[in-house]
Amino acid sequence: MNPSSAPAEHAGSTALLTDMYELTMLRAALAGGAAHRRCAFEVFARRLPDGRRYGIVGGTGRLLDALAHFRFGDAELEPLRGVLDTRTLEWLEGFRFSGDIDGYQEGELYFPGSPILSVRGTFAECVVLETLVLSILNHDSAIASAAARMAHAAGPRTLIEMGSRRTHEQAAVAAARAAYVGGFDATSNLEAVRRHGIPGAGTSAHAFTLLHTTGDGPDESAAFRAQVAALGTGTTLLVDTYDITEGVRRAVAVAGTGLGAVRIDSGDLGEMARQVRTQLDGLGATGTKIVVSGDLDEYGIAALRAEPVDAYGVGTSLVTGAGAPTAGMVYKLVEVDGVPVAKRSTDKPSRGGAKRAVRAVRPTGTIVEEVVYRAGAGFSDPDGLDAAGALAGPGLHAEQLLRPLVRGGAPAPGRGGIDGARTLVAERLTGLPWEGLRLTHGLPAVTTRFLP
Amino acid sequence: MNPSSAPAEHAGSTALLTDMYELTMLRAALAGGAAHRRCAFEVFARRLPDGRRYGIVGGTGRLLDALAHFRFGDAELEPLRGVLDTRTLEWLEGFRFSGDIDGYQEGELYFPGSPILSVRGTFAECVVLETLVLSILNHDSAIASAAARMAHAAGPRTLIEMGSRRTHEQAAVAAARAAYVGGFDATSNLEAVRRHGIPGAGTSAHAFTLLHTTGDGPDESAAFRAQVAALGTGTTLLVDTYDITEGVRRAVAVAGTGLGAVRIDSGDLGEMARQVRTQLDGLGATGTKIVVSGDLDEYGIAALRAEPVDAYGVGTSLVTGAGAPTAGMVYKLVEVDGVPVAKRSTDKPSRGGAKRAVRAVRPTGTIVEEVVYRAGAGFSDPDGLDAAGALAGPGLHAEQLLRPLVRGGAPAPGRGGIDGARTLVAERLTGLPWEGLRLTHGLPAVTTRFLP
Structure with a gap:
């Protein structure tokens, strides 16, 4: 769009x-x-x-x-x-x-x-x-600052912003935008998709699985069948509503080994991810991705670096600025x-005084320091040339900020x-x-x- | 309005x-x-x-x-x-x-x-x-929850919400509303005044005092004169831009002993309030109120209970839910x-199951417990009468929530x-x-x- x-x-x-x-x-x-x-x-x-x-x-x-x-x-x-x-x-x-x-x-x-x-x-x-x-x-x-920390912690893995429900309804839209700027890949927020053109993400919640309950009890497979029929095998099935091992087994039984992804939203996410990866691979669903969510922050994301996780869904900690x-x-x-x-x-x-700033950067691209100086008359010196001479060290490039x-x-x-x-x-x-x-x-x- | x-x-x-x-x-x-x-x-x-x-x-x-x-x-x-x-x-x-x-x-x-x-x-x-x-x-x-804690800490003293700048621009309006619900008396946010009819508050910032600077240096008295001329002697003068004792002296010199209030936004607020109260009383401005602001939360408010403070301005901690x-x-x-x-x-x-809740209250009004119970067919029992019999103790009133x-x-x-x-x-x-x-x-x- x-x-x-x-x-x-x-x-x-x-x-x-x-x-x-x-x-x-x-x-x-x-x-x-x-x-x-x-x-x-x-x-x-x-x-x-x-x-x-x-x-x-x-x-x-x-x-x-x-x-x-x-x-x-x-x-x-x-x-x-x-x-x-x-x-x-x-x-x-x-x-x-x-x-x-x-x-x-x-x-x-x-x-x-x-x-x-x-x-x-x-x-x-x-x-x-x-x-x-x-x-x-x-x-x-x-x-944006919190998002950048999370994006660095996630490395090349996908980050999905899903915190709308934890913040003011309009702040949620701005938060999705700032998260994208900070390095997130997608948002759950539809208004952010519309207003800012950010990629959208989301498939289902526990409510959808629970909905498929009758007088005879829960029917997780029925929920998975309904979702796959409507959204295709590339969808993400939420597998931890009841027993997670059963959930994964049913997910692959319903969707086949071409299932897009499974999502785990509770438990020890690292332990769960390892078990689920092993189970998926054993079932032949080697291309099925694992999405994890549930009270993740930058530390939780970093702690999962060695685990077989493909994507993180992050909510509360992101929209509240990670503290x-x-x-x-x-x-x-x-x-x-x-x-x-x-x-x-x-x-x-x-x-006091109107100021300008340059950043001193090595030829390698590494930032050395920021230099803040009084702006000249009419806020001149657009290229930071006046300040360049004040940089600490030769060979540094001064970038006007x-x-x-x-x-x-x-x-x-x-x-x-x-x-x-x-x-x-x-x-x-x-x-x-x-x-x-x-x-x-x-x-x-x-x-x-x-x-x- | x-x-x-x-x-x-x-x-x-x-x-x-x-x-x-x-x-x-x-x-x-x-x-x-x-x-x-x-x-x-x-x-x-x-x-x-x-x-x-x-x-x-x-x-x-x-x-x-x-x-x-x-x-x-x-x-x-x-x-x-x-x-x-x-x-x-x-x-x-x-x-x-x-x-x-x-x-x-x-x-x-x-x-x-x-x-x-x-x-x-x-x-x-x-x-x-x-x-x-x-x-x-x-x-x-x-x-609202943070505001209620602050309102209780403030007792009968006035609480002014002034946190708009620390939160999303639309969340700010909702925050002003929730603060009022929680017990605040007024807000700085004009949209909250318009949209929700909350009393507005606010007079001036340090920028107004600093504006009255010329090549000859600062002129705090000129700023006070301009403010009193426009807003009347009932206004609140901000007295801590330069030297606070001088600021109070100038404020009363300009506005007279009928000055509405002075605001202190920095320093040890308790110590400052005591000094300023003594100084105001000594100048005959015994009716001039003292407003304090600056990184206040419920603990900061409570810590000033014994000090001669008339009103608190609260920003960041309120709009961020006090942690x-x-x-x-x-x-x-x-x-x-x-x-x-x-x-x-x-x-x-x-x-599981749709639920209702009653609160058990003593005749004195003290809450004893909350009782949550499964709703009957059609979500009946509007008065909590079914549950009243389950209350822990005689003579308790059950209030349907x-x-x-x-x-x-x-x-x-x-x-x-x-x-x-x-x-x-x-x-x-x-x-x-x-x-x-x-x-x-x-x-x-x-x-x-x-x-x-």
Whole structure:
């Protein structure tokens, strides 16, 4: 199917997906005269989730779509009449973001302090975007980051996202998208199939087997016959509703040795996979694949590396970010009329001034460090050439990380889709220093150097 | 504002917010002839999140709204043409759920094994609802449960939900709603204000103070003046952008002793609150309230009980379920044509047969136990009278927990709104045995007895 034919994600306005204080600040800034000062806001994460070695930027594409629908029509203005004055309501009525946005590409690695997104324009037009920007980037980056860890753990084996039931019904669609970006191969979520063109997957649950129960008792074979008749022998039969050995025997008896796959959803998955593989091979079903599911996370996936598993179905741990359900990114005002600004706080480092970042890469492709530096006037230096001289070591290539996303309120050319983002994740993981791919807790895989 | 004037949450169809396997099962069941068997599915949680003593049912109202929009139009059927056959597509085209649903009221307590929702009809019409039902109940119950713990910890003090930026942009709206049900007083989320009529809250962030920076340096007083001029002296001034003592001094200097509140977002909140209270009182601003925010969870809230805090702003921990971002509820087929069915599994207890539940309550209002029993023919015994005789002890009142939500596909009368759910949470918490309100990890506060 062609995802471009699908209904837009944000058929309505996204403008009220916003914290009230963005608009009360707008009101006060309009009244006080500061609303039109030129500002730069930056999105960054002060730290990675506990022990994580890298983060993956997710949601950039969704954000750009949502931004195009950030409009205050009558339906959005009406509930604000009690909160805002006429001047503010009129300003909102005509609102179009007209500034510039640069950002790390979707699928890019990030580390503590990476300036993931740079939003520049008047205070008024930048401040109102804060909540929407953070909601999308924090959610999608959390899922994409978890997915990348799982994808690395799974190696070449297939990963199926099936966590829709464990998260908010719309978050589920975004989670399927972010999982695909992170390296998953398919999703159970039909709306994600429609909206984003992600390959779909899924055949049956225990309910289907249990349905084939009569007064005479359960009839697993009848369930398998019905499924194979409807979906073909290439289907995946769920074999652990009753006795798993009997289930496998019946599955092959019904579907023949050309059965596509069996799924195991309970028990010690490694032990079960070995037994089932031996049984399938003994029955001649040597091409029948084994899909495992049930409370898998990246550690569970990795623990099954030596077992005869062909595909993993992952639900809860993926959609809840594998222990880190939000990426903890913040959106901070860093520059006003060219003057760097920062909150004075002891426990939260905050660096003023609009910034750019390059990554220093060896000729072998291995990342050495990230270098963050103050952007020049007009946010120049698109190729990171100014900073290249500051790299620690000869022979290093400096790759500019902030790419133009929006110019004068309009989408910048060259925007990649989710397949491009997915490819980027896979590429970037090969560039990490090898410690960075360990699942164990540790420090960020790449250090970030902040030039004064 | 009147929430009934707001656009519906599900302006489009909710039908594709569904796992693919629900529809491949439907296809196989239609082809095999089992699709029209009378089935009962039940939603329950096998356990509470680690150490939790109770759960709160959230999302029932949202589910009933979403159910009314579960329709397969052309836009939903088109992407399914590659997956389903003509018979299934035609069945979906005319689909209207025509069965019965009973459920625990929104805001009701639940415990492991509580039959939170009972969905009865043909296999076909019940199975397709699984994903949507679980997405909504798992998300909203996780947030409502976390919110109730926080509300109890806060006692009579005001709780403001401000976590939108830490979760998916639509999950944020549902989280604000669930937080309100759980006992929060207000939300920062404007869409939740519009859609659900929840009181809104929010005034300004550090960005507003930082905005008032010129070549001569920061000017916190200018920011305060602009805010007070626009929003009045009743506003809340954020006083910790620079030096907090100076911030409080400037705030009162600008707004006078009638200043509504100050907000503290960093540092040791208890120590800061004490200092600020003393300073405010010394300045004569004895009525100025203190709002604290910044990485608060139920423990952080409880730790501030003895401090002069008037209101808490809670973000990340609330919208991520305070460590339990999903409620772990499942949707299981329990009965086919009157025959109880259950998966045979060693580690996951599953009890066949459609069930009802009563809660045994002392005359003092204290809950003694929950009793789960097999429903009679036609899901009778609406008052729990059959089970009352099975209660452990004389003088106990049996309260029926499953209430009619849908009858013959149509909403049952007497549906409560979110204010009713919020009131119910507060009532139910007073009925818990007192150990049940402790924040420490422990066993469920109420035991559930399953009659054979």
